[in-house]
Amino acid sequence: MQSSTYAIALGSNRCGRHGGPVAEVRAAIAALDGVVATSPIIGSAPLGPSIRRFANAAVLLESALTPPQMLARLKAIERAFGRRRGARWGARVIDLDIVLWSGGSWGTAALTVPHIAFRERGFVLDPLRTIAPDWRDPITGLRVRQLHARLHKRAPLG
Secondary structure (H helix, E strand, C coil): CCCEEEEEEEEECCCCCCCCCHHHHHHHHHHCCCCEEEECEEEECCCCCCCCEEEEEEEEEEEECCCHHHHHHHHHHHCCCCCCCCCCCCCCCEEEEEECCCCCCCCCCEEECCCHHHHHHHHHHHHHHHCCCCCECCCCCCHHHHHHHHHHCCCCCC
């Protein structure tokens, strides 16, 4: 089987069986097979109504799994960590998302790769830029570092 590279975003803003959010992210990274690069874990403000800050990271991993198989693996890890589907934007012990895949794009009703919102999310681009700055988004053609710069560009004064 041919191996692919995946960029996976990880986040937690609730304590779980491994400890606080940072410990949950570290444990989730350890639960992933084939990790070849790990970003620093960063803190970020929550989206939506949640009031708890998140711990976020990104990893690159090598795998022979197809994108749907990888999604199933990530969901199994989330369940093993005690993640239950609940309110959108609510507190979560762990969240694992496929952001990019070396095969380009994938689109089904159950899965869209690249992740549909990653270009607008600093909590994804900030850690991802540290491990994959030159990875090109197959939709826009822009590199992760370019997407990061665009997201963080300040509006001109005056």
